Amino acid sequence: MKKFINDPTHLTAELLEGMAMAYPQKIKLESEKLVCRAKPKSADKVALVTLGGSGHEPALQGWVGTGMLDISVVGDIFAAPGPPKVLEAFQKVKREAGILLVTLNHAGDVMSADMAKQMAEAEGITVKEIITTEEIRPSADEEGRGLGGCMLVYKIAGAAAEKGMTLDDVYRIGDKVNKNMATIAVLSEIATHPSTGGECGEMGEQEMEICAGQHGEGGGVRMDMKSSKDTAELLAGKVVEKLGLTKGDEILLMVNGSGKTTLMEMLITFRDAAKFFEAKGIKVVRGETGEFLTVQEAAGYQLIALKFDAETKALWDAPCDTPYYTVA
């Protein structure tokens, strides 16, 4: 492992410090692992909170700012933050308008969020929670994990909150996004854990895995490495199936690189996937290609799609201003 780091036990603290120093106009760091807006949202609007381990930069804390998240509670590398820190975030933004908590479906995050919510309720703080589960699994009866699609929930529910909608509405919209989106991951090279230098899993020279998780924890389907087009069509086909997309539907399509995969490959993939959808009469009306939720130097990407309706499309287009996602 050849990396530009200092003490491997201080990676998270140092990277958060770096982000706060690079974007002081947008975010500030409080009590070490709470990334908060530099200018807090007015108290009459619903607050958005999320939680998750680090190591996935720019996710999740890169999206704190106007129009998206109010606080991201950051755990150490790939590790959910403990419940008391999540509670601290709730205490910081507690308000009449209420709090929407967005949790990605991973064991540690879900358990931490759950305990923190119970503690908050005991203090009279109301929190509504959306657990994102948009991952496409090899079999339809398996519950999906929460992958990069969380960003869409932050953006769209965040825009709703910024507009002053009620907690019920913000929840309804975020939940709709979760239900109308799908993410499918493909992995071709596995990440190393940046503190231990250990590989998270193993993978053959000419192998790739679809329905792979974020960290190489496996559970997907292994096959021979394919071209951009063949891979994109395989994944996009499963998205069409899961979301029941048909002619005339409008979608947002996102190619989210895992780390090592170059933007060149992601752009070619976007082209191949978009052509596949368009050939079926499904309109790709919005797109994003880049690194959103990464896993160190893993190679591969997540294909993320959201079936739009008028409400979600308008909120996707609403302005936002965060370190790693800005809409003018």
Add this chain to the structure above:
Amino acid sequence: MKKFINDPTHLTAELLEGMAMAYPQKIKLESEKLVCRAKPKSADKVALVTLGGSGHEPALQGWVGTGMLDISVVGDIFAAPGPPKVLEAFQKVKREAGILLVTLNHAGDVMSADMAKQMAEAEGITVKEIITTEEIRPSADEEGRGLGGCMLVYKIAGAAAEKGMTLDDVYRIGDKVNKNMATIAVLSEIATHPSTGGECGEMGEQEMEICAGQHGEGGGVRMDMKSSKDTAELLAGKVVEKLGLTKGDEILLMVNGSGKTTLMEMLITFRDAAKFFEAKGIKVVRGETGEFLTVQEAAGYQLIALKFDAETKALWDAPCDTPYYTVA
């Protein structure tokens, strides 16, 4: 080389198509390798044109849009586009207000730009050119190459053009940025050429190179791999020297990842470099950390700094809206 690509001879065409499909609200592709604004700038404003090979995504075409570039003339992987295509770009945006051409100092680009300018002049089209040379070389009498700092020229001169300033002023401001900025690259792992799969150069297990170029063409100084802090301080020290920075100066600091280096490492590097400047009383008033001008899966980064004055700082903050850089 395990990559999500199709035909290795169509990489550039396909990636450009992908970018145009992902961001149709911002850019459109004309005559195959001219990336133009989706909504052209009004004819009374100075147009900004640049040129360069692909393989450095999101550079350079990722910054076409309001407040930055009007046209990026894209060559094939690491190869300058030929002069006629640059001429075509000039013909497309020719106007009374004039054209500013920004060329990165690399042999092929400079020769292509030069021939295209001569052809344009023969047709009565006026073009002023800035050749970016901001690279820090091991010895002060060597002329620097044009590295990631070009993005600062596009942003700041682009904002000046968008404000309706004259060609003389846009040129003056762009030239000032070029003279007041410095880029120093560090490379720890070398890229592969995505069409041939060949390695561009070689590098030892525990080696890194400073003052390295963009493609592993060498010419830097090799040394043992260092920590984030030691590397950042070494590079930042050379920036201080080159720009003659002193207490009270205000700078923009940018950490531009080369491809494989994780955002985690870049953020830690930003922290270490920023602390170094701050300790000298040099104020880091604006920052960016991410992948701007990459070189496939090379590991390493470019440390880029610009000494601000009131004019360049205000223009840096001006809004812009491009696929890969947006200011709200």
Add this chain to the structure above:
Amino acid sequence: MSTFDKSTLIRMLKQAEANIDTEHEALSKLDALTGDGDHGITIQRTMNAVGKALDDGMDKPLADLLKAVAMKVMMCDGGSTSPLLGSYFLGLASAATADELTAAQTAALFQAGLDNFSKTSKAKLGDKTMMDALLPATEALVQALHDGGDIPSAFSAASAAAAQGAEKTKDYVAKLGRARTMGQRAIGHYDPGAVSISHIFRGFAEAVN
């Protein structure tokens, strides 16, 4: 020795911490096979938090001490481990009625730990989780104390049951945790969390024997 008091429990937890310090690399390697490769880090971080909380809170009554341990555990970013063990210590704290406990009270203490752990965990036996070691260990402990066994032999029985439970996880498909999505491919691999619990109970037994 046959009484169970605060200092016994402190010694037990310290020995458990020492075992985890020794084993953490192997545990991360196990997690790399079915999870994200960090369980050694999280369990070590968690047990070190336990050790630190014990050092800081020595003088507190047992219930308060265990509450402090729970808070410290939950404060560290331990992925799944920190809410699970946090719940366990909160459960212990809720039944720590005195600083010195009878055999029945000791049994009740560990039963309360398991009960509160279960609330957060929701795992059933055979789901390939910590539960597969913690449940049989607690049952063996409670049974032994109920049958009049002394503290050392009761914890030896618990340790043996935990080890056996962890061993069995090799044959399970995971129903919870990161390994859930591996399906049949998880078979043949130990669950790292269950193995950790077995090292912890082995530490308990070593401390009192």
Add this chain to the structure above:
Amino acid sequence: MSTFDKSTLIRMLKQAEANIDTEHEALSKLDALTGDGDHGITIQRTMNAVGKALDDGMDKPLADLLKAVAMKVMMCDGGSTSPLLGSYFLGLASAATADELTAAQTAALFQAGLDNFSKTSKAKLGDKTMMDALLPATEALVQALHDGGDIPSAFSAASAAAAQGAEKTKDYVAKLGRARTMGQRAIGHYDPGAVSISHIFRGFAEAVN
């Protein structure tokens, strides 16, 4: 054969293209040592553009044909190669006064190519560039034709001079092009562009001998 006409030049360029098709991988490998590893790609792309323009424009007068070649060369993204060789062909075109040339006119043709190349290149001998092969090759050609040599022997002399020039680049520090920044470390490596030029002139000689 001792006359020089359009069809001779076409045969020469086709043979040059064939040589580059054979050598392009080795040329990219050379460029990987001192540049960005793509010279084989760019020179092959350029020479294929030459071949294509020749096929498309067979029937044009020589001057127009060479202009068409130059445009096609400049249209391909050839890094440094495409403006340099584009300039070369524009230079050739400017001196292609007829479709059949005397020895003196042939000498003037290649001299004009070199002159226009130099305008774009600005390289001096010893700068470790294409110039190190092109300049001696052209000088040898002009000299041989001036001394009354026939076409085959003149191009053999040019080819030998190009090869020698390319060989010498091994001992140079680069003053221009991407290898410029390598300083002393460039010594021991051939300049890929100069090697390409030597393959091209070897093709010229092969075609007429």
